[in-house]
Amino acid sequence: MSRIGKIARRSFLIGSVAIVGGVAFGAYKINQPAPNPLKPESGQTALNPFILIDAQGVTLIAPRAEMGQGVHTTWAALIAEELDVALEDVRVLHGPAGKAYYNSAMLGEALPGKGYDTSAFLHSVGGALGRIGRLVDLQLTGGSSSMKDGFVRMRETGAAARETLKQAAATRLGLSRDELKTENGIVIAPDGSRFTYSELAEDAAGITPPDVTLRDPSEWRYLGKSTPRIDVVGKSTGTAQFGIDTRLPGMKFAALRANPRLGGGMKGFDASAAETMPGVEKVVDLGDAVAVVAKNTWLAQQALDMVEIDWEDAPYPPETDQLFDAIARSFDEKPNSAMRDDGDAETLPDGANELTAEYRVPYLAHATMEPMNATALHDGIALDVWCGNQDPIFQQKKCAELAGIEQENVRIHTTLMGGGFGRRAELDFASYATLLATQMKGTPVQLTWSREEDMRHDFYRPGAIGRFRGAVKDGRAVLLDGQIAAQSVMGQSLKRYAGISPMGPDKVHVEGAFNQPYGIPNYRIRGYLTDLAVPVGSWRSVGNSHNAFFHETFIDELAHAAGRDPLDFRIELAQGVHAPSVGCLEAVREMSGWTGKTPDGVGRGVAFTYSFGTPVAEVIEVVDEDGTIRIRKAWIACDVGTALDPSIIKAQMESGLIYGLSAACFGEITFAGGEVEQFNFPDYDALRLHNTPEIETRILETNPYLGGVGEPGTPPSMPALGNALFDLTGKRARSLPLSKEFDLLA
Amino acid sequence: MSTSLKINGKTHDVDLPEDVPLLWVLRDEIGLTGTKYGCGVAACGACTVHIGETAVRSCQVALGDVWDDVTTIxxxxxxxxxxxxxxxxxxxxxxxxxxxxxxxxxxxAALLTENDSPSDEDIDLAMQGNLCRCGTYPRIRAAIHTASAKMKEV
Known part of the structure; x- marks a missing residue:
């Protein structure tokens, strides 16, 4: 069991352990910290909710979850930078559910602005608004927000802890704190005497931290450089522990089957054949799903196939075409938003050449490599749940509600995630494991989704339709009027996570379209929400994932209608609006040697999206190889403001691009009879090593604000590929996936 | 009936039906969780282990069919x-x-055992059955070249 697990367990069993800790540090004096959720055992000291010190050294309790994006490494670097410990000596654990771990950056993103035009004043308002995150239990990893959240907060935390440790040593020696130095986890006195942080920690915890000044970036030892990921050895040796690797004494293994007509109920089931199969312990009714508990996961899966279940119908039109008809009908309703409405989008400017296009993109699954799973143990009083998740407080509340116990009696143990992409913000895995554990009190049970169950019970990226109308005159765009219809991700997910029904304009629904830094005099983006019960959720880059394809394909169409080079056309649109965006476009031009001309058999496309605070431009090159089209090369330029770890940022940009290209080429979830038609990777494939392009990435640092990196690589990849295919074939891709219309290398 | 397996040099006696795939024997019975479940249909490669020197999808090899010593990650x-x-x-x-x-x-590892100097084409061919949703492919390719160079130094 993890140390935090031990801490939580002990504190529950004994009630209140004699501890030192829970001290507010500098950064928290102003913001009035939420209670420190850490309850250290004897010999451990929690200097604040983030730093735990014991005889072994320093542990960072990371409030953001590691799903591959490298957050643990860079958060450890932020702490180590000011705390003066060697990065390789910092251990990192996922924190428990605790209000102190709220995400200060995510709510700031909810301001109605476009982002790139945010003034310094609004930026600070965003920060202030972010503190509300604590009030709504927003311990959430998402929105490419972790570095924006931790950049100042973690360095202040490290600095405050350092100064307090120095004060503890100063008090012992009868010296002033200013006379002491710190180095590699040791406080050093002028006479050369040394104290390890471990031996000072208990004293330090009783000291009110002084105000601190952060070090100038020129003094940074870790930040701004590529550092070895702290999880890379574990992940290269099979020793990293994911949720699915949780093993507890006496643990049973279970498989789940829920209604393939998503959200429909269960009329009944016959488990008589399954119950007598070898290794089967029991078959459990979970209300709207059935679980088989067995000696191992495979035996449970086999037995589950023998359970005959009578399902209710789907609460939505059962065929894909009907769903898209419903989406199309939303255009006839009143728009939910017009978050951009510049000039007069109704009137066609005199002498302008008008064009219109309609685009469609399918529902998409997240398809994380690690299928959904959770392990739970209900001991009759309290509930422990082990799972990779992006939002432990939401998980904790939901599990408590389902188990009928107090929230503080639910301990969420967040593990490493075998991919998240938004899927692990959902509550279904912990919920079903809780329901199962409450019927097996005293026995730990791991509930694992088969790949088929995972693929067919996702919270999908919504299918969407974009209707765009625009006009060009004298080589320039003079009108862009876009309309976007789809189910609302926020409308559904906030209700699931927190019981909130959001009102008013849905910004996420139109992000990637309304907030692009293009100067078009008549420019309007309207959003239309479709009321359907198909489960939809956040999928890497969320609204940007469909809107960038609509918007940037249409920009390309406008460029061609204007007789212009599509890269020049974009640079001109962004000039005078947002210099970092222009910089990214200029960078990919230089990197790719863009001339606007390609030889026969080669096509190139460009696209650009500003998302999560980061402008990203991408050029894709495709090549015709005897009738099969291969994606040969990709160039990415992004401007993140301050590159805290270039190697991780580069990895995230490549990852985002490959995730987007995978969807653009092959990704599609369809429905028949109310059931998802894709079962496993053969039906829902992605790019693999042989058809992934060679990628070059350049990181720019002119952006005045820190931008996100986990998602912004994804949105422009899809239109860049479509635009490249147009260059190669003359055929305009207006719907995805592209493999339906183009012979792509599979 | 008990089946005897040699895994990572250690002998294990497993009391399970012979049709249980090796993957689940490793993960749920023996507790070697480094080998991962991804798809169960040999479409993702997450469960790859070596039987003898051959890389196999352990989700497709029944316990009763394991023909040689097993090496996991x-x-x-x-x-x-x-x-x-x-x-x-x-x-x-x-x-x-x-x-x-x-x-x-x-x-x-199995590729390098067979061919200590794989070309990019060799790598494409050997690795295309292994899915990575994070898209670490460019670094996988680089790491195989690094390992190849290191193995030749020895």
Whole structure:
């Protein structure tokens, strides 16, 4: 069991352990910290909710979850930078559910602005608004927000802890704190005497931290450089522990089957054949799903196939075409938003050449490599749940509600995630494991989704339709009027996570379209929400994932209608609006040697999206190889403001691009009879090593604000590929996936 | 009936039906969780182990059919004493979420045993059955080249 697990367990069993800790540090004096959720055992000291010190050294309790994006490494670097410990000596654990771990950056993103035009004043308002995150239990990893959240907060935390440790040593020696130095986890006195942080920690915890000044970036030892990921050895040796690797004494293994007509109920089931199969312990009714508990996961899966279940119908039109008809009908309703409405989008400017296009993109699954799973143990009083998740407080509340116990009696143990992409913000895995554990009190049970169950019970990226109308005159765009219809991700997910029904304009629904830094005099983006019960959720880059394809394909169409080079056309649109965006476009031009001309058999496309605070431009090159089209090369330029770890940022940009290209080429979830038609990777494939392009990435640092990196690589990849295919074939891709219309290398 | 398996040099007697796939024997019975479940249909490679020197999808090999000694990621090397290929994975900072990497490494290790100087085309061919949703492919390719160079130095 993890140390935090031990801490939580002990504190529950004994009630209140004699501890030192829970001290507010500098950064928290102003913001009035939420209670420190850490309850250290004897010999451990929690200097604040983030730093735990014991005889072994320093542990960072990371409030953001590691799903591959490298957050643990860079958060450890932020702490180590000011705390003066060697990065390789910092251990990192996922924190428990605790209000102190709220995400200060995510709510700031909810301001109605476009982002790139945010003034310094609004930026600070965003920060202030972010503190509300604590009030709504927003311990959430998402929105490419972790570095924006931790950049100042973690360095202040490290600095405050350092100064307090120095004060503890100063008090012992009868010296002033200013006379002491710190180095590699040791406080050093002028006479050369040394104290390890471990031996000072208990004293330090009783000291009110002084105000601190952060070090100038020129003094940074870790930040701004590529550092070895702290999880890379574990992940290269099979020793990293994911949720699915949780093993507890006496643990049973279970498989789940829920209604393939998503959200429909269960009329009944016959488990008589399954119950007598070898290794089967029991078959459990979970209300709207059935679980088989067995000696191992495979035996449970086999037995589950023998359970005959009578399902209710789907609460939505059962065929894909009907769903898209419903989406199309939303255009006839009143728009939910017009978050951009510049000039007069109704009137066609005199002498302008008008064009219109309609685009469609399918529902998409997240398809994380690690299928959904959770392990739970209900001991009759309290509930422990082990799972990779992006939002432990939401998980904790939901599990408590389902188990009928107090929230503080639910301990969420967040593990490493075998991919998240938004899927692990959902509550279904912990919920079903809780329901199962409450019927097996005293026995730990791991509930694992088969790949088929995972693929067919996702919270999908919504299918969407974009209707765009625009006009060009004298080589320039003079009108862009876009309309976007789809189910609302926020409308559904906030209700699931927190019981909130959001009102008013849905910004996420139109992000990637309304907030692009293009100067078009008549420019309007309207959003239309479709009321359907198909489960939809956040999928890497969320609204940007469909809107960038609509918007940037249409920009390309406008460029061609204007007789212009599509890269020049974009640079001109962004000039005078947002210099970092222009910089990214200029960078990919230089990197790719863009001339606007390609030889026969080669096509190139460009696209650009500003998302999560980061402008990203991408050029894709495709090549015709005897009738099969291969994606040969990709160039990415992004401007993140301050590159805290270039190697991780580069990895995230490549990852985002490959995730987007995978969807653009092959990704599609369809429905028949109310059931998802894709079962496993053969039906829902992605790019693999042989058809992934060679990628070059350049990181720019002119952006005045820190931008996100986990998602912004994804949105422009899809239109860049479509635009490249147009260059190669003359055929305009207006719907995805592209493999339906183009012979792509599979 | 008990089946005897030699895994990472250690003998295990397993009391399970013979049709249980090796993957689940490793993970749920023996507790070697480094080998991952991804798809169960040999479409992702996350469960790749070696039987003898051959890379196989352990989700497709029934317990009763295991024909030789088994090596899993845990048997290739440990955090303290990594195999050359694992060290190459670390050097190239390949892993993101890391879930598929055990399978990627086992597949790549078998490739290098067979061919210590694989070309990009050889790598394409050998590795295309291993899916990575984080898209670590460029670094996987680089790590295989690094390992190849290191193995020739020895």
């Amino acid at each position: 845990e048997g290739l090397g440990t955090p303290e004493t990594m195999a050359v290929i694992q060290a190459a994975w670390v050097e190239n900072q390949v892993a993101q979420c890391g879930y598929c990497q055990s399978g990627q490494i086992m597949q790549a």
